[in-house]
Amino acid sequence: MTADSAIEAAVRRSLSSVIDPEIRRPVTELDMISEVSVDDAGAASVGLTLTIVGCPAATTIERDVREATARVPGITAVTVDVSIMSRAQRDALTEKLRKGRPKTMQFGPDSLTQIVAVTSGKGGVGKSTLTANLAVSLAQSGLRVGVIDADVFGFSIPGLLGLHGTKPTQVGEMILPPIAYDVKVISIGMFVEENTAVSWRGPMLHRTIQQFLTDVFFGDLDVLLLDLPPGTGDVAISLGQLLPHSDVVVVTTPQSAAADVAERSGLVARQTGQRVIGVIENMAGLPQADGSVLELFGSGGGVDAAAKLSTPEEPVSVLASIPLSIALREGGDVGVPVVIAAPADPAAQAIHALAVTLRSHKRSVAGRKLGLSTN
Numbered sequence: 001m002t003a004d005s006a007i008e009a010a011v012r013r014s015l016s017s018v019i020d021p022e023i024r025r026p027v028t029e030l031d032m033i034s035e036v037s038v039d040d041a042g043a044a045s046v047g048l049t050l051t052i053v054g055c056p057a058a059t060t061i062e063r064d065v066r067e068a069t070a071r072v073p074g075i076t077a078v079t080v081d082v083s084i085m086s087r088a089q090r091d092a093l094t095e096k097l098r099k100g101r102p103k104t105m106q107f108g109p110d111s112l113t114q115i116v117a118v119t120s121g122k123g124g125v126g127k128s129t130l131t132a133n134l135a136v137s138l139a140q141s142g143l144r145v146g147v148i149d150a151d152v153f154g155f156s157i158p159g160l161l162g163l164h165g166t167k168p169t170q171v172g173e174m175i176l177p178p179i180a181y182d183v184k185v186i187s188i189g190m191f192v193e194e195n196t197a198v199s200w201r202g203p204m205l206h207r208t209i210q211q212f213l214t215d216v217f218f219g220d221l222d223v224l225l226l227d228l229p230p231g232t233g234d235v236a237i238s239l240g241q242l243l244p245h246s247d248v249v250v251v252t253t254p255q256s257a258a259a260d261v262a263e264r265s266g267l268v269a270r271q272t273g274q275r276v277i278g279v280i281e282n283m284a285g286l287p288q289a290d291g292s293v294l295e296l297f298g299s300g301g302g303v304d305a306a307a308k309l310s311t312p313e314e315p316v317s318v319l320a321s322i323p324l325s326i327a328l329r330e331g332g333d334v335g336v337p338v339v340i341a342a343p344a345d346p347a348a349q350a351i352h353a354l355a356v357t358l359r360s361h362k363r364s365v366a367g368r369k370l371g372l373s374t375n
């Protein structure tokens with residue numbers, strides 16, 4: 001090995017630490033480094049091939065490539081030549097990311113991902129706020145987490161996670177989900193004009209969710225959370241058909257009327273073959289300065305709903321009771337989840353505990369076909 005090729009190899013090794021922020025893989029693995037050469041004076045020239053024109057991560061990747069090259073001992077100058085992948089190169093990359101699997105649903109019956117659909121009987125009970133916080137809490141514990149916001153009538157997940165206005169990058173037919181707080185997020189809201197009311201009918205919704213499950217590059221996930229529209233509508237039925245092995249949690253408030261409605265949405269999930277694993281009671285008592293607890297929405301709704309959803313074969317428990325919390329609401333308003341912004345807040349603590357409980361309900365892999373995966 002000549003001196004030059006040794007230093008070039010050292011540059012390549014250093015470049016393997018540069019991660020594409022959207023795909024979350026080293027640029028060297030993604031065939032984005034087309035050339036590395038170093039002249040006698042130590043001047044390095046690196047060819048960087050980006051996936052698409054206007055790649056939002058371009059500046060970050062170029063900066064990281066420059067820094068990783070400059071770090072190698074003996075390098076005196078760095079030039080980065082940026083180009084864009086050809087269609088054939090992009091197709092090869094998407095093929096590689098799919099690991100040679102045909103274009104198909106990523107979360108089939110052999111998937112090891114824990115899939116949890118978050119539903120509620122009616123709107124405004126905090127389903128989206130809890131989904132967003134739960135996802136971030138799970139990611140904080142080191143899990144690989146994705147969220148699909150299928151709440152067509154009130155897609156609020158992007159805003160709750162600080163992704164307001166962010167559009168996903170598209171590489172060929174592959175959609176790269178934006179990442180917030182280490183959570184990969186895709187939402188119907190990212191594909192429609194701002195503040196547009198979506199009034200899609202069932203088949204259109206079905207196709208959209210199918211496309212999310214097929215074309216969005218989530219990579220290997222430990223947990224996929226789905227934020228469903230409130231009620232017992234088309235999306236719940238589509239998901240039951242597309243992901244019959246998903247679990248369902250039902251969000252309700254402590255109000256008894258809310259619990260009745262929550263029960264109905266859980267029953268629909270069960271009719272489509274999903275497993276109802278528990279109830280989350282949200283907006284429970286707000287602790288007061290004098291030590292008393294203000295039960296604005298009454299109490300007992302969570303226990304009620306769980307009892308009504310339970311069957312002898314499938315008992316349903318209350319997984320968590322999340323208190324009313326100003327910090328939780330404020331975090332949602334500014335796109336910084338309370339589990340990040342105020343981790344000591346009682347609601348944040350309850351959400352962390354919920355994340356642990358949820359993981360304990362992961363389905364056993366016994367008897368399931370294991371897909372081979374290297375990451």
Ligand SMILES: Nc1ncnc2c1ncn2[C@@H]1O[C@H](COP(=O)(O)OP(=O)(O)OP(=O)(O)O)[C@@H](O)[C@H]1O
Nearest residue numbers: 123124125126127128129154283323324325329332
């Ligand atoms: N525990 C809580 N304490 C205080 N405010 C809360 C709590 N949970 C949710 N909220 C607030 O209640 C409102 C409704 O929450 P969110 O949008 O998450 O409900 P949702 O069930 O997803 O509604 P929809 O299904 O209609 O989108 C938001 O303003 C949110 O900040």
